[in-house]
Amino acid sequence: MYLAKRMPRDCFYLYKGTAHDAPSIQFQLPYSLPWYLRSPKRLSMARLFFAIFVFILSLHYFMAPNLAMSRTTLTSDQSALLALKSSMNLNNHDLLANNWSNSTSVCNWIGITCDARHGRVKALNLSNMGLTGIIPPELGNLSFLAKLDLSNNNFHGELANELHQLLRVELLNLSYNGFSGEIPIWLGSLSKLQYLSLQNNILGGFIPLSISNLSKLVTLDLSSNHIGGTIPSEIGQLWQLKTLNFGINKLSGSIPAEIFNISSLEVVNLAYNSFSGNITAELGALPQLRIMMLQNNFLTGSIPLTMFNNSMLQDINLSNNNLSGNLPTNICYGLLKIEQLDLSINDFSGQMPSNWHECRVLTSLNLSYNSFNGGSIPSDIGNLTTLQYLYLGMNNLQGEIPFSLFNMSSLRVLSLFSNNLCGSLLKEMCHHIPQLEEFTISYNFFEGNIPRQIGNCTFLEKLSLVHNSFTGTPYTRKYILPTKSVSSSINLFLLL
Numbered sequence: 001m002y003l004a005k006r007m008p009r010d011c012f013y014l015y016k017g018t019a020h021d022a023p024s025i026q027f028q029l030p031y032s033l034p035w036y037l038r039s040p041k042r043l044s045m046a047r048l049f050f051a052i053f054v055f056i057l058s059l060h061y062f063m064a065p066n067l068a069m070s071r072t073t074l075t076s077d078q079s080a081l082l083a084l085k086s087s088m089n090l091n092n093h094d095l096l097a098n099n100w101s102n103s104t105s106v107c108n109w110i111g112i113t114c115d116a117r118h119g120r121v122k123a124l125n126l127s128n129m130g131l132t133g134i135i136p137p138e139l140g141n142l143s144f145l146a147k148l149d150l151s152n153n154n155f156h157g158e159l160a161n162e163l164h165q166l167l168r169v170e171l172l173n174l175s176y177n178g179f180s181g182e183i184p185i186w187l188g189s190l191s192k193l194q195y196l197s198l199q200n201n202i203l204g205g206f207i208p209l210s211i212s213n214l215s216k217l218v219t220l221d222l223s224s225n226h227i228g229g230t231i232p233s234e235i236g237q238l239w240q241l242k243t244l245n246f247g248i249n250k251l252s253g254s255i256p257a258e259i260f261n262i263s264s265l266e267v268v269n270l271a272y273n274s275f276s277g278n279i280t281a282e283l284g285a286l287p288q289l290r291i292m293m294l295q296n297n298f299l300t301g302s303i304p305l306t307m308f309n310n311s312m313l314q315d316i317n318l319s320n321n322n323l324s325g326n327l328p329t330n331i332c333y334g335l336l337k338i339e340q341l342d343l344s345i346n347d348f349s350g351q352m353p354s355n356w357h358e359c360r361v362l363t364s365l366n367l368s369y370n371s372f373n374g375g376s377i378p379s380d381i382g383n384l385t386t387l388q389y390l391y392l393g394m395n396n397l398q399g400e401i402p403f404s405l406f407n408m409s410s411l412r413v414l415s416l417f418s419n420n421l422c423g424s425l426l427k428e429m430c431h432h433i434p435q436l437e438e439f440t441i442s443y444n445f446f447e448g449n450i451p452r453q454i455g456n457c458t459f460l461e462k463l464s465l466v467h468n469s470f471t472g473t474p475y476t477r478k479y480i481l482p483t484k485s486v487s488s489s490i491n492l493f494l495l496l
């Protein structure tokens with residue numbers, strides 16, 4: 001339906017904004033204190049609980065490893081590893097089958113690193129070895145283990161409860177396997193964890209509250225699983241977190257404002273879930289945030305102005321939400337490092353932002369599938385010397401394509417389909433745009449002849465001109481590309 005031809009507008013009509021169209025984006029005040037700290041009474045209760053909590057935590061710290069040490073030795077490390085070995089159904093030609101043998105110390109086995117001081121197994125790294133198996137409960141006996149990396153294999157089954165005994169573990173990488181069952185609550189007892197990745201498994205259940213206990217976490221990656229429910233606001237207690245990746249799950253509810261209180265955050269990925277509600281102003285204020293992936297959710301409201309003020313942001317993807325409102329005219333003013341900006345498939349309206357030249361390192365801009373009303377394509381986009389991808393299709397843009405766009409030495413895709421654009425294509429259009437691979441202007445009101453000189457765009461692979469008012473002889477690939485060799489034009493996908 002969206003490709004339906006609309007009535008042409010006057011080609012030279014230029015949209016003039018009125019006072020009513022001025023950006024009126026609102027943003028909320030940041031919370032100053034969480035509710036539980038607002039009344040003095042609650043404050044003292046909170047302190048008491050905190051003291052008890054620290055006491056229990058320290059008991060745990062001093063006693064648990066000692067208990068473990070008295071129970072386990074290098075021999076029990078060996079039997080834990082042999083239990084793992086026998087869970088893996090190895091063939092004779094598998095590396096581990098012969099290497100993991102009783103004839104040498106486990107410290108010489110492939111994938112094992114021992115601790116110089118205690119002579120115990122401190123790292124187990126079997127990543128990328130094509131292994132199949134389950135995690136046996138004995139693995140929980142590796143009480144000196146600091147790093148466990150089983151990533152990118154075919155381990156499956158549930159995460160053995162006994163792993164909660166790995167109190168020294170700092171890195172747990174179980175990504176890219178077939179682990180199933182629920183995200184275990186006991187993760188919250190691995191209080192030294194700095195890196196936790198369960199990415200790309202088939203884990204379900206919810207994000208356990210206990211995760212907020214892991215105050216040393218720097219990376220938390222639960223992406224590409226089947227996790228449901230909401231994000232607990234206690235996640236805001238992970239004050240050292242740099243990477244938070246919950247992308248591609250079944251999470252819903254609103255994005256808790258507390259996340260945006262973690263000032264160390266550099267990467268937030270919540271894409272491909274069912275989050276709803278507004279994006280709060282705190283998000284834009286994160287001082288280290290570089291990457292923000294919120295695409296494919298049900299977010300509503302307007303983008304808080306603070307986001308456009310965040311000079312660390314490099315990559316913003318808000319594609320495919322229900323966001324609306326106007327964008328600031330001077331959109332690049334604070335986004336000094338922005339490289340990729342994708343606001344496509346939303347309901348932004350008003351005039352398309354016109355001041356682009358300050359986005360000096362922008363490589364990809366996608367504003368397609370929105371409702372910008374009237375207005376022409378801002379000519380200063382042509383000043384972006386690093387821009388490679390420009391998608392403005394399915395809007396209500398009017399007027400001609402500014403010639404500055406054909407002066408972009410790095411541009412590879414120019415996609416302007418389904419607008420109210422008009423004018424004709426100039427013979428010189430391909431003289432200064434050497435990298436152009438895709439030129440899509442279908443469903444507009446262009447007229448005149450299609451210049452043969454389009455063939456001067458020698459990298460063009462996709463040319464889509466359908467549903468315009470071009471005149472003249474019917475064109476063939478041969479007509480347009482008379483000088484090109486067959487091999488270099490073979491991929492050209494022509495729609496005339």
Ligand SMILES: *[C@@H]1O[C@H](CO)[C@@H](O)[C@H](O)[C@H]1NC(C)=O
Nearest residue numbers: 031032033034236257258261
């Ligand atoms: C955000 O962090 C500050 C300082 O760490 C704290 O005082 C405030 O209560 C936190 N706000 C929320 C909403 O968690």
Ligand SMILES: *[C@@H]1O[C@H](CO)[C@@H](O)[C@H](O)[C@H]1NC(C)=O
Nearest residue numbers: 098099100101104108109110
């Ligand atoms: C196992 O592999 C390691 C590292 O390649 C090697 O040093 C060791 O000698 C091997 N052990 C056996 C028993 O093959």
Ligand SMILES: *[C@@H]1O[C@H](CO)[C@@H](O)[C@H](O)[C@H]1NC(C)=O
Nearest residue numbers: 075076078079082101102103
């Ligand atoms: C290796 O040693 C363990 C005990 O340390 C023993 O149970 C096991 O049978 C031995 N395996 C082989 C193949 O000798």
Ligand SMILES: *[C@@H]1O[C@H](CO)[C@@H](O)[C@H](O)[C@H]1NC(C)=O
Nearest residue numbers: 125126127128147149171173
């Ligand atoms: C495990 O080994 C792989 C390949 O040798 C390496 O890329 C990876 O960084 C190691 N993991 C850890 C946690 O050191």
Ligand SMILES: *[C@@H]1O[C@H](CO)[C@@H](O)[C@H](O)[C@H]1NC(C)=O
Nearest residue numbers: 071072076137138140141162
């Ligand atoms: C290792 O773990 C298993 C299963 O959790 C347990 O039955 C066994 O007693 C432990 N062995 C040692 C030597 O700690």
Ligand SMILES: *[C@@H]1O[C@H](CO)[C@@H](O)[C@H](O)[C@H]1NC(C)=O
Nearest residue numbers: 127151152173175176195197
């Ligand atoms: C965890 O494993 C994945 C997949 O093998 C890898 O890409 C990633 O770099 C690993 N993380 C660390 C910290 O080694």
Ligand SMILES: *[C@@H]1O[C@H](CO)[C@@H](O)[C@H](O)[C@H]1NC(C)=O
Nearest residue numbers: 056057060188189209210213
């Ligand atoms: C946090 O850790 C402490 C000590 O490890 C534990 O007693 C407590 O139950 C944990 N809290 C949560 C919410 O898991």
Ligand SMILES: *[C@@H]1O[C@H](CO)[C@@H](O)[C@H](O)[C@H]1NC(C)=O
Nearest residue numbers: 026028278300301302303325
């Ligand atoms: C969400 O944003 C819209 C428009 O930006 C605003 O009218 C509404 O009050 C906001 N809702 C909440 C719950 O903050």
Ligand SMILES: *[C@@H]1O[C@H](CO)[C@@H](O)[C@H](O)[C@H]1NC(C)=O
Nearest residue numbers: 027284304305306307309334
């Ligand atoms: C943007 O940043 C400037 C300077 O840091 C600050 O004065 C201004 O209040 C910020 N505006 C918004 C909307 O956050």
Ligand SMILES: *[C@@H]1O[C@H](CO)[C@@H](O)[C@H](O)[C@H]1NC(C)=O
Nearest residue numbers: 295296317319340341342364
């Ligand atoms: C933003 O996300 C959408 C949906 O996943 C994806 O198709 C698009 O390539 C992303 N944009 C950028 C600039 O990476």
Ligand SMILES: *[C@@H]1O[C@H](CO)[C@@H](O)[C@H](O)[C@H]1NC(C)=O
Nearest residue numbers: 357358379380382383384404
């Ligand atoms: C944009 O480029 C044009 C032509 O190269 C130049 O005249 C103009 O000053 C530039 N504008 C800005 C704001 O840099």
Ligand SMILES: *[C@@H]1O[C@H](CO)[C@@H](O)[C@H](O)[C@H]1NC(C)=O
Nearest residue numbers: 452453454455456480482483
């Ligand atoms: C541009 O195209 C015209 C007509 O197809 C051709 O004669 C001319 O040689 C081409 N110029 C370049 C630089 O490829």
